[in-house]
Amino acid sequence: MYKISEFAAITGLTKETLRYYAEVKLLEPAYINPHNNYRYYDDGSYFLATLLGKLRRFGFTIQEMISVTEDESFYHLEDLLIQKRENIQLKIEDLCKQTEEIDDFLKSGREDKNDD
Incomplete structure (x- = not known):
């Protein structure tokens, strides 16, 4: 114990x-x-x-x-883990899209400064 x-x-x-x-x-x-x-x-x-x-x-x-x-048989554990993994993967994809949008936004701001 x-x-x-x-x-x-x-x-x-x-x-x-x-x-x-x-x-x-x-x-x-x-x-x-x-x-x-x-x-x-x-x-x-x-x-x-x-x-x-x-x-x-x-x-x-x-x-x-x-x-x-x-x-107690943990019968559904594998299904829950697969679902959790899929949700995490979707979040990763969403975060990647957000970082791309931020990069594009920053790039457009730099281009505007160069036009001056």
Whole structure:
């Protein structure tokens, strides 16, 4: 069993994040000491904590993460990841278009100065 600070260190999640995940029933401690309310996590929690950390870095919302964990078979995880990837790709394309527009705008401003 790991205290919350130890578990945070090995998973890369903060203690605050672990407390919040417990609050929203996303990742609950394996045991809470009734005398001091210390939270303890076990090795079984490690896989889920690692998965949640990855999903968060991939831009999943808390609700999406809850949906993934409720589907214990992770049957829809691949579909969600593909959809998330497609959304990211669309954002990248949009940002590239925006940078091109900025470059064109800057270029047109320079051309106007050269005409003077």
